[in-house]
Amino acid sequence: MNYFDINDIDNLSTWINEAIELKKDPLVYKSSGANKTICLLFFNNSLRTRLSTQKAALNLGMNVMVMNFGAEGWQLEYGDGEIMDQGKSEHVIEAAQVVSQYCDIVAIRAFAKFENKEDDYQEQVLSAFMKYATVPVLNMESAIGHPLQALTDMITIAEHSTKARPKVVLSWAPHPKALPQAVANSFAQYANASDFDFVITHPKGYELDPQFVGKAMVTINQEEAFKDADFIYVKNWSPFADENYGKVINTDSNWKITAKKMEATNNGKFMHCLPVRRNVIVDDEVIDSKNSLVIKQANNRTFAAQIAIKKILESINK
Numbered sequence: 001m002n003y004f005d006i007n008d009i010d011n012l013s014t015w016i017n018e019a020i021e022l023k024k025d026p027l028v029y030k031s032s033g034a035n036k037t038i039c040l041l042f043f044n045n046s047l048r049t050r051l052s053t054q055k056a057a058l059n060l061g062m063n064v065m066v067m068n069f070g071a072e073g074w075q076l077e078y079g080d081g082e083i084m085d086q087g088k089s090e091h092v093i094e095a096a097q098v099v100s101q102y103c104d105i106v107a108i109r110a111f112a113k114f115e116n117k118e119d120d121y122q123e124q125v126l127s128a129f130m131k132y133a134t135v136p137v138l139n140m141e142s143a144i145g146h147p148l149q150a151l152t153d154m155i156t157i158a159e160h161s162t163k164a165r166p167k168v169v170l171s172w173a174p175h176p177k178a179l180p181q182a183v184a185n186s187f188a189q190y191a192n193a194s195d196f197d198f199v200i201t202h203p204k205g206y207e208l209d210p211q212f213v214g215k216a217m218v219t220i221n222q223e224e225a226f227k228d229a230d231f232i233y234v235k236n237w238s239p240f241a242d243e244n245y246g247k248v249i250n251t252d253s254n255w256k257i258t259a260k261k262m263e264a265t266n267n268g269k270f271m272h273c274l275p276v277r278r279n280v281i282v283d284d285e286v287i288d289s290k291n292s293l294v295i296k297q298a299n300n301r302t303f304a305a306q307i308a309i310k311k312i313l314e315s316i317n318k
């Protein structure tokens with residue numbers, strides 16, 4: 001099996017509960033990855049994903065290889081039948097098969113490039129690796145999804161929820177650079193698969209792809225959205241709509257998360273996947289407050305990765 005997105009999870013609640021159990025004894029499955037190797041390929045920067053995925057694999061007894069592919073690998077061609085007489089030195093057809101000979105799982109981070117929306121939304125890089133690799137593929141954030149982060153976020157909400165059906169709000173906040181929709185897309189997808197009163201709030205022009213919005217209530221009134229919320233999950237993303245795809249069209253600081261806005265919540269917890277720009281996305285007094293879960297979220301990245309890798313190992317060993 002691959003862990004590409006939520007469709008690779010047979011039962012989300014079971015995965016969440018297993019991850020919470022794993023935290024009590026992270027080395028309990030230390031023998032399951034013995035003599036197996038995971039290769040982590042990074043086309044983009046990372047702190048949490050890089051270290052937590054390595055940690056997860058080490059907890060499972062695996063060998064780990066890491067390559068900063070974007071900076072150090074050959075530039076890859078993805079097109080079928082291309083005459084490769086320009087800058088790209090290697091085709092993904094060979095690269096994916098070659099990497100597969102060195103490891104038992106290949107994990108890949110490859111963000112949206114914002115050059116061509118169709119390429120991004122068809123997951124050009126991850127799709128090609130899943131097509132040509134001969135070992136399972138783990139998604140460490142692709143063009144349109146971040147399933148390890150979303151699984152982490154569901155684990156964190158499960159640990160901190162005091163209600164059977166919490167109100168969970170995904171709020172846009174301003175950022176000076178154009179960021180992918182991946183984290184917001186996956187958060188929305190996993191939240192829709194959970195028993196939440198789920199609300200998305202963003203300015204006009206920042207509508208997400210409807211396939212991820214699903215049954216969520218969507219509003220451009222952030223103040224209204226925050227009322228009685230149990231969890232405020234904050235993230236910037238750039239527009240999905242064709243006319244402004246991958247551009248910055250709004251930097252309105254009125255969307256920043258402040259202590260005043262958090263007062264309207266039900267003693268709501270503050271969440272963000274990190275990295276975060278302090279006092280642009282969120283005020284210091286909110287992220288530094290006792291209701292901020294950001295450090296605990298980052299810790300849960302290890303256990304989300306560990307569950308995903310463990311499931312892949314089980315599928316290999318079947």
Ligand code: CP
Nearest residue numbers: 046047048049273274
């Ligand atoms: N949240 C997250 O994926 O962090 P990194 O980009 O640092 O890996």
